[in-house]
Amino acid sequence: MINADELKFDENGLIPAVITDYYTKKVLTLAYMNRESLKISMDEGRTCFYSRSRRCLWRKGETSGNYQHIVSITADCDRDSIVVEVVKDGPACHLGTDSCFNDDVYISDKLTEFSVDGLYDLLTERMKLKPSGSYTTYLFEQGIDKILKKVGEECTEVIVAGKGGDKAETVFEIADLTYHVLVLMVYMGITEKEVIDELAKRHVIDHKVKQQKMQ
Numbered sequence: 001m002i003n004a005d006e007l008k009f010d011e012n013g014l015i016p017a018v019i020t021d022y023y024t025k026k027v028l029t030l031a032y033m034n035r036e037s038l039k040i041s042m043d044e045g046r047t048c049f050y051s052r053s054r055r056c057l058w059r060k061g062e063t064s065g066n067y068q069h070i071v072s073i074t075a076d077c078d079r080d081s082i083v084v085e086v087v088k089d090g091p092a093c094h095l096g097t098d099s100c101f102n103d104d105v106y107i108s109d110k111l112t113e114f115s116v117d118g119l120y121d122l123l124t125e126r127m128k129l130k131p132s133g134s135y136t137t138y139l140f141e142q143g144i145d146k147i148l149k150k151v152g153e154e155c156t157e158v159i160v161a162g163k164g165g166d167k168a169e170t171v172f173e174i175a176d177l178t179y180h181v182l183v184l185m186v187y188m189g190i191t192e193k194e195v196i197d198e199l200a201k202r203h204v205i206d207h208k209v210k211q212q213k214m215q
Contacts, residue, residue, distance in 0.1 A: 004038060008080040014050060015082060019092065021099075022071045022085045023196045024117055028092035029100040031060075033082075045070050047084060066090030088193075116192070119179070123186045139183050147187055150180045 009015045014032045021028055031049040033041065037057050040048040047060040047068040061067030068086035075082050093100040126136040139147050154177035161170040185195070 002075060002079070004042065006079055007038075007075055007082070008078065009035065010080070012052075014052070015080065017047075017049070018081070018083045019047065019068065020083060020085050021092075022087050023193065026099055026117065027101050028068075028086070028088065028098075041070060041084075042073070047086060061089060064090065064094075066092070068092070116178075116182070120182055120186065120192055123182055127186050136183060139180075140187060144187060147180065147184050151177070151184055154180050 007015055013034045015034075015038070017031050017033050019028045019031060020026065031047075032052060033048070034050045034057075037048040037050045040057070040059070044059075047070060049058055049060065050056070051058050059067075067089045068084075069088070071085040071087060073082055073084050091098055093102075123136060126134055127140050130137045130140060139150065154173065157173040158170065158177050161173045185191070
């Protein structure tokens with residue numbers, strides 16, 4: 001671990017800070033810090049930036065409540081830029097979106113990787129636009145009872161495949177179940193972060209239980 005004094009600030013006394021979501025690894029925003037705002041960020045455990053337009057310090061969330069709790073700060077090989085991993089309380093962008101990076105400029109047809117985040121976003125779009133001929137549209141139009149029925153059916157299929165010991169079939173059925181659970185989440189307005197936060201709470205509880213058993 002290096003000392004913060006070893007970081008290289010530019011001629012204006014600033015260092016670019018790429019803010020990423022600790023859970024999803026999504027890039028949230030690009031901001032700047034000076035030595036004072038970096039120290040405040042480390043002391044308080046929440047991001048504090050330097051505004052180049054207003055020429056003053058500002059703490060993320062001080063007016064919106066969308067604080068960013070710092071998990072780690074990592075410098076690049078030249079030590080003239082940093083990546084700040086955070087657990088956020090709300091949208092990172094002042095426009096109310098999850099990230100400031102939303103407008104695609106180029107997407108490769110061959111190299112684009114699948115992600116659960118991307119699928120969730122696609123399902124959200126399907127719910128808004130409801131394109132004809134889409135199975136997802138059909139589920140949303142049928143409503144909660146149909147969606148829950150499909151979740152139940154897919155749960156049963158996972159159990160049957162798992163009990164049969166067929167790994168490939170079990171993977172296939174888990175994928176079906178995951179898709180339908182995501183549809184349910186989008187329909188009910190449940191975000192990935194809410195589920196992750198709940199899992200994080202259970203992780204802490206599980207860790208405490210393990211410690212107690214060892215004592």
